[in-house]
Amino acid sequence: MKGMTIIVKKTTQLIAGMIFMYGIYIIVHGHLTPGGGFAGGVIVAGSFILVTLAYGGDFLKLVKEESGTTIIESLATIMVILIATAGFLFGTRVFFNNFLPKGVVGQLVSAGVLPLYNIFVGTEVAASIFIIFLSLIIFKEESPK
Amino acid sequence: MIAYIMCFILFLVGLYGVITRRNLVKIAVSLSIMEISTFLFFALIGYVDGGVAPIVDPADPVKVYVDPLPQALVLTAIVIGLATTAMLMAIIIRLYRKYKTFDIREIKNLRG
Amino acid sequence: MNPLIPLFVVTPLAGAFLIMIIGRFIKEFNKYFTSLILLFLVIISFYSLFTTGENLSVYKVGGWEPINKIPIGIYMVMDGFTVIIVCIINLIGFLSAFYSISYIKRYTAENYFYALFCLMVAGMNGVVLSGDLFNIFVFLEISVISSYALVAFGVEKNELEASFKYQVLGTLASFLILFGIGFIYWKTKTLNIADIKLAFSSGYDKTYYLFVQILILSGFGLKAAIIPFHAWLPDAHSSAPSPISAMLSGVLIKAVGIYVIIRLFFNMFIVSEGMAVLITTLGTLSMVIGVFLAIGQWDIKRLLAYHSISQMGYVIMSVGIGMILVSRGIKPEVAALAISGGIFHLINHAAFKGLLFLNAGAIEYTIGTRDLREMGGLSKSMPATSATSFVASMSISGIPPFNGFFSKLIIIIAAIMAKFYLLAALAVIVSIITLASFLKFQRYAFFNKTDDKKNQQIKEVPFPMVFSMVVLSIICLLLSLLVIPGIRDAILTPAIDILTDPLKYSSTIIGQ
Numbered sequence: 212m213k214g215m216t217i218i219v220k221k222t223t224q225l226i227a228g229m230i231f232m233y234g235i236y237i238i239v240h241g242h243l244t245p246g247g248g249f250a251g252g253v254i255v256a257g258s259f260i261l262v263t264l265a266y267g268g269d270f271l272k273l274v275k276e277e278s279g280t281t282i283i284e285s286l287a288t289i290m291v292i293l294i295a296t297a298g299f300l301f302g303t304r305v306f307f308n309n310f311l312p313k314g315v316v317g318q319l320v321s322a323g324v325l326p327l328y329n330i331f332v333g334t335e336v337a338a339s340i341f342i343i344f345l346s347l348i349i350f351k352e353e354s355p356k
Numbered sequence: 357m358i359a360y361i362m363c364f365i366l367f368l369v370g371l372y373g374v375i376t377r378r379n380l381v382k383i384a385v386s387l388s389i390m391e392i393s394t395f396l397f398f399a400l401i402g403y404v405d406g407g408v409a410p411i412v413d414p415a416d417p418v419k420v421y422v423d424p425l426p427q428a429l430v431l432t433a434i435v436i437g438l439a440t441t442a443m444l445m446a447i448i449i450r451l452y453r454k455y456k457t458f459d460i461r462e463i464k465n466l467r468g
Numbered sequence: 469m470n471p472l473i474p475l476f477v478v479t480p481l482a483g484a485f486l487i488m489i490i491g492r493f494i495k496e497f498n499k500y501f502t503s504l505i506l507l508f509l510v511i512i513s514f515y516s517l518f519t520t521g522e523n524l525s526v527y528k529v530g531g532w533e534p535i536n537k538i539p540i541g542i543y544m545v546m547d548g549f550t551v552i553i554v555c556i557i558n559l560i561g562f563l564s565a566f567y568s569i570s571y572i573k574r575y576t577a578e579n580y581f582y583a584l585f586c587l588m589v590a591g592m593n594g595v596v597l598s599g600d601l602f603n604i605f606v607f608l609e610i611s612v613i614s615s616y617a618l619v620a621f622g623v624e625k626n627e628l629e630a631s632f633k634y635q636v637l638g639t640l641a642s643f644l645i646l647f648g649i650g651f652i653y654w655k656t657k658t659l660n661i662a663d664i665k666l667a668f669s670s671g672y673d674k675t676y677y678l679f680v681q682i683l684i685l686s687g688f689g690l691k692a693a694i695i696p697f698h699a700w701l702p703d704a705h706s707s708a709p710s711p712i713s714a715m716l717s718g719v720l721i722k723a724v725g726i727y728v729i730i731r732l733f734f735n736m737f738i739v740s741e742g743m744a745v746l747i748t749t750l751g752t753l754s755m756v757i758g759v760f761l762a763i764g765q766w767d768i769k770r771l772l773a774y775h776s777i778s779q780m781g782y783v784i785m786s787v788g789i790g791m792i793l794v795s796r797g798i799k800p801e802v803a804a805l806a807i808s809g810g811i812f813h814l815i816n817h818a819a820f821k822g823l824l825f826l827n828a829g830a831i832e833y834t835i836g837t838r839d840l841r842e843m844g845g846l847s848k849s850m851p852a853t854s855a856t857s858f859v860a861s862m863s864i865s866g867i868p869p870f871n872g873f874f875s876k877l878i879i880i881i882a883a884i885m886a887k888f889y890l891l892a893a894l895a896v897i898v899s900i901i902t903l904a905s906f907l908k909f910q911r912y913a914f915f916n917k918t919d920d921k922k923n924q925q926i927k928e929v930p931f932p933m934v935f936s937m938v939v940l941s942i943i944c945l946l947l948s949l950l951v952i953p954g955i956r957d958a959i960l961t962p963a964i965d966i967l968t969d970p971l972k973y974s975s976t977i978i979g980q
Contacts, residue, residue, distance in 0.1 A: 307530040429602055466629055
């Protein structure tokens with residue numbers, strides 16, 4: 212896939228980082244404000260998609276990126292399941308149990324395991340949306356002209 | 357009440373599209389319209405007159421909040437809708453590769 | 469709280485993603501790991517079958533206890549009816565996964581196949597165990613989205629077309645279901661099935677109630693392929709790889725279609741006579757039209773797929789008869805008999821239809837065609853396939869002493885005792901046509917003489933495939949034992965009690 216013009220590349224350089232940081236902000240504050248894992252994850256994936264569209268990349272690079280992202284996605288899902296199982300092992304022996312101290316309402320580090328879930332769900336969503344995008348592009352690239 | 361009826365009409369518009377359109381991509385778009393109408397319906401049933409966003413404010417405990425549950429349901433349903441649409445698009449691209457057309461009348465290998 | 473309940477969902481879910489990671493680095497890992505996971509699930513499901521009995525255990529996810537007897541968390545429920553379906557899902561799932569070890573070698577991307585397989589099993593277990601409406605929807609989507617991908621796994625013309633049809637109709641059904649759930653939540657302000665039942669029993673608006681019932685019935689009817697909604701089934705079930713066809717036809721349409729219809733119409737809605745008559749009519753139509761569509765088929769898997777519609781018609785008709793009697797409040801023992809016949813046939817159908825699709829896969833594996841006219845004389849070269857498919861064919865056509873005979877007999881007796889003579893006669897006629905259709909299958913595939921030179925090279929399929937088929941045919945024989953009163957009381961009666969008693973389900977769950 213070919214990249215785009217120098218203007219698009221330069222603009223992307225300027226704003227992609229900000230979009231990424233905004234996504235991270237939404238994910239981390241998921242238990243305090245509207246948003247959370249899914250909304251933030253989509254924004255993070257948006258920044259990756261923007262960079263890929265602007266700069267392009269040859270076929271092999273895209274395939275390599277896709278397989279790496281798949282591993283990150285699966286690891287994030289397994290982490291969510293592991294946290295749920297940790298709730299089973301500690302505390303009252305129930306899956307998805309909130310076993311950490313809940314803290315003060317309104318602070319960043321509060322609400323027990325909820326921020327952890329948000330972070331891993333955010334990673335998972337970002338990775339999976341990026342995978343959908345990459346696989347469609349790879350499919351287009353490998354097609355006979 | 358009118359909002360509920362509009363939402364149901366939107367659902368029927370989507371259904372009409374699924375039944376009458378011949379183009380694969382247009383069928384997928386019609387399905388998305390149906391999806392959106394359902395989400396709209398869920399957002400409507402959670403609405404409470406004069407309610408605010410359901411974020412607990414410790415200073416003022418007697419505020420009226422809108423029902424947060426349908427919003428959570430819509431968020432989950434949007435994720436599912438995303439998966440369905442992505443899957444449908446992937447299949448459509450592959451179908452185009454094999455048949456060289458988007459016309460559903462020419463895709464009829466399976467009969468009887 | 470029974471700590472085993474969430475394991476049915478969590479184990480295959482974790483397994484699917486582990487396969488995606490570890491399967492990339494270790495080549496043979498995926499196939500044995502999948503079989504191992506499903507073997508574990510089979511063991512715990514049978515353990516639950518023998519320990520559940522009359523009990524009804526509730527698992528509150530996250531430990532959210534009810535406040536003032538109003539449930540606020542997600543409930544997972546295991547009772548006599550659930551545990552039967554869970555056993556079927558995991559048993560057929562294990563045998564299909566074991567069968568796939570040698571069958572799936574001709575496809576690329578085995579990792580994705582096994583990961584999707586595990587996801588599908590996780591989704592189906594979730595649908596069956598879930599105690600609230602929205603989770604039924606979520607798990608249903610998990611299982612059907614993975615089945616869309618599995619139907620298209622061959623990525624050839626036919627597979628893609630079938631998958632597209634399946635997806636359009638399946639997505640339509642999903643939104644009908646979601647709309648129905650929205651309507652229910654609008655009036656009752658709860659999603660827990662037991663709580664909704666209590667809300668409905670305290671009075672409801674009649675038009676609204678009918679509208680919701682129609683939405684839910686058409687949504688899940690599309691998933692279950694009852695006759696006006698059957699268009700996708702023959703394409704999807706015949707195009708998928710054979711182990712997946714066995715899963716789709718043997719388990720998926722039951723777990724996400726029939727099971728949910730039975731559960732919701734008995735335990736969530738108040739059983740009404742009009743709806744019961746509608747369900748019985750749809751069931752009878754499926755039974756009759758399905759078999760007539762099946763006779764003319766020459767493609768083995770299409771023939772079997774049409775028979776799935778017909779056999780599901782038996783189940784729905786029989787349960788519908790029970791529903792009519794329950795709504796009228798007369799002859800409770802006949803109602804129980806009809807429902808038990810339906811559930812018994814459901815179990816049997818999973819066993820013999822799974823086996824028949826595995827047989828079809830074995831034939832396709834060795835001679836590479838699915839057309840009945842191009843095969844013949846396979847009984848000498850493939851003895852195991854031939855024998856097991858004979859058992860399955862006799863079971864599905866209702867020949868004693870195989871399991872299909874007893875369940876059909878119970879259904880017919882129940883129909884006669886309920887004074888539905890026409891339905892009983894139709895059931896007998898359909899059974900005879902089924903027998904004719906399967907005699908054709910046997911004759912053309914296994915006994916017809918063709919030139920011997922071609923048949924010399926054909927060999928029996930590898931061990932994992934033979935193993936799965938033989939185990940399933942033994943299960944076909946063993947299931948006949950369910951007709952013996954002692955065993956029936958232990959396994960089928962708890963399921964029927966929970967369905968026929970109008971308030972037992974909801975009051976037990978709300979009480980806990």
